[in-house]
Amino acid sequence: MITSLMLQRLFHLRQGSKLCPTLSKQYKATLTTQSFHNNMLNAILLKESESTLYDVEFDYSATHHTIMELLDCSPRNAIQLIESDPDLLRLPAENLIKIKEMCRENEIPHNILRENLEWIIRMKPVELNHRFLYYWKWPFKIEDERPEILRILSLSLSQLTSLTCRSISEQNKIPQQNRISYLSDKLESSVSECTDLIIKYPFLMRRSLNIMFEIIDSLIDAGVDPKDIYRDPWPILNSPGQIKEKLDVFKERDIRNIKCWMLRCKDSTLNRCLEIRQLAKEVSQQFNSKDQYLCDRLNANTSDFLESKRKYPRVAQISLSKLKTMLDLLLSRGYKPEDIFNHAEVLTFSPETIENRIRDLQACGVVYCKLQILTLRNKKFEKHIKTLDRKSS
Numbered sequence: 001m002i003t004s005l006m007l008q009r010l011f012h013l014r015q016g017s018k019l020c021p022t023l024s025k026q027y028k029a030t031l032t033t034q035s036f037h038n039n040m041l042n043a044i045l046l047k048e049s050e051s052t053l054y055d056v057e058f059d060y061s062a063t064h065h066t067i068m069e070l071l072d073c074s075p076r077n078a079i080q081l082i083e084s085d086p087d088l089l090r091l092p093a094e095n096l097i098k099i100k101e102m103c104r105e106n107e108i109p110h111n112i113l114r115e116n117l118e119w120i121i122r123m124k125p126v127e128l129n130h131r132f133l134y135y136w137k138w139p140f141k142i143e144d145e146r147p148e149i150l151r152i153l154s155l156s157l158s159q160l161t162s163l164t165c166r167s168i169s170e171q172n173k174i175p176q177q178n179r180i181s182y183l184s185d186k187l188e189s190s191v192s193e194c195t196d197l198i199i200k201y202p203f204l205m206r207r208s209l210n211i212m213f214e215i216i217d218s219l220i221d222a223g224v225d226p227k228d229i230y231r232d233p234w235p236i237l238n239s240p241g242q243i244k245e246k247l248d249v250f251k252e253r254d255i256r257n258i259k260c261w262m263l264r265c266k267d268s269t270l271n272r273c274l275e276i277r278q279l280a281k282e283v284s285q286q287f288n289s290k291d292q293y294l295c296d297r298l299n300a301n302t303s304d305f306l307e308s309k310r311k312y313p314r315v316a317q318i319s320l321s322k323l324k325t326m327l328d329l330l331l332s333r334g335y336k337p338e339d340i341f342n343h344a345e346v347l348t349f350s351p352e353t354i355e356n357r358i359r360d361l362q363a364c365g366v367v368y369c370k371l372q373i374l375t376l377r378n379k380k381f382e383k384h385i386k387t388l389d390r391k392s393s
Contacts, residue, residue, distance in 0.1 A: 063089055066096040070103065072110040073115070081117070091121060098125035106132050108344035112147045119154045128153070134164045138298070139171040148191035149180055151199065163198075164346055165204055173209055186216050187230040194230075201233055208272035214240045222247045224258050276321040283320060290320055297327050298341040303342075312344045325351050333358065334368065343371040355380060 067078040067088070082088050085151055101122055102111060112121070120128065131153040140146050153160065167178045176182045183194040183204065198204045204212070215236050219229055235243060246263050249255075255274065262270055268283075283377050287293040294315075309316055318326075326347050340346065346354070356376055361369050362384060376384060 070100040235263040298337045
């Protein structure tokens with residue numbers, strides 16, 4: 001009976017929208033499958049184009065209706081959502097309707113629901129209803145910010161309970177009345193973004209409040225971009241003393257544009273970074289660009305250099321510090337600037353590789369080799385070394 005009814009509706013669709021015969025055969029072939037029986041109307045709705053849905057009067061399924069009402073979206077957008085997440089069709093329509101009613105009762109805006117749709121519609125209504133009790137216990141100075149913390153309800157119940165209790169206990173210690181709103185103000189990010197932040201970095205809710213205040217304030221006062229703290233909040237795990245010590249070093253060395261990773265990296269990495277910055281600063285004082293720097297060191301004119309860039313585009317991507325290291329190495333080994341310019345691909349190799357190859361060649365009795373040899377591919381270079389070994393033996 002169901003199959004017969006679906007065939008009649010399929011015929012109706014074909015007559016009204018000129019459904020192609022091939023597609024019609026495909027539908028008939030799948031009508032007998034159990035999966036199609038479960039979602040027969042939805043399957044047709046998904047397969048049919050937007051124009052077909054409007055040309056033919058058709059009753060939407062409960063899933064489509066609920067999605068449309070839940071998100072206040074058009075039939076087209078509802079279908080697109082279901083096409084992008086077909087599992088929606090497997091969710092009980094009764095649960096979706098209850099979730100829709102709950103979201104309305106709790107005044108959740110449609111745009112917030114769209115951002116959280118994936119997890120919220122998969123939650124059991126009873127469980128979601130229980131979590132909304134926690135949702136309303138969070139203190140807010142600005143009540144309009146409350147819906148933006150909706151994603152926090154996706155956490156496990158134990159996590160949600162812990163965070164909610166902490167938030168209530170800290171209400172009078174934070175001007176914004178909760179950590180998420182505080183982070184939103186300090187890090188120049190939305191409450192929704194900072195909700196995602198504390199979910200990704202749970203230590204932001206566990207860290208001592210006074211220590212977090214002190215570290216964030218000291219970082220911002222030192223010129224660290226609040227957005228950079230949002231992207232990389234790990235320095236908040238350090239002690240205020242460690243942060244102050246490093247910031248004092250940066251101040252003494254007149255280091256600006258401080259990044260959060262600089263506060264937590266090894267000293268060797270930091271020193272290397274500072275060397276690169278210093279080099280870039282020195283070069284920028286003498287030359288307008290990296291191209292001009294290369295032209296000066298390789299005794300090349302601008303037109304020839306532009307032609308070389310087209311021939312060796314990877315050279316333009318090399319960092320200034322590596323270029324300086326490579327040029328210093330090659331010039332100290334007796335290579336002329338003109339030779340380096342004519343074989344600029346040598347600059348794309350690492351200094352270690354070039355030094356190792358020069359050492360291997362010297363072991364074979366080669367005092368000076370052409371740059372063409374140094375820039376051979378690994379297999380060809382190894383073959384060249386073996387040839388030299390045979391000749392020497």
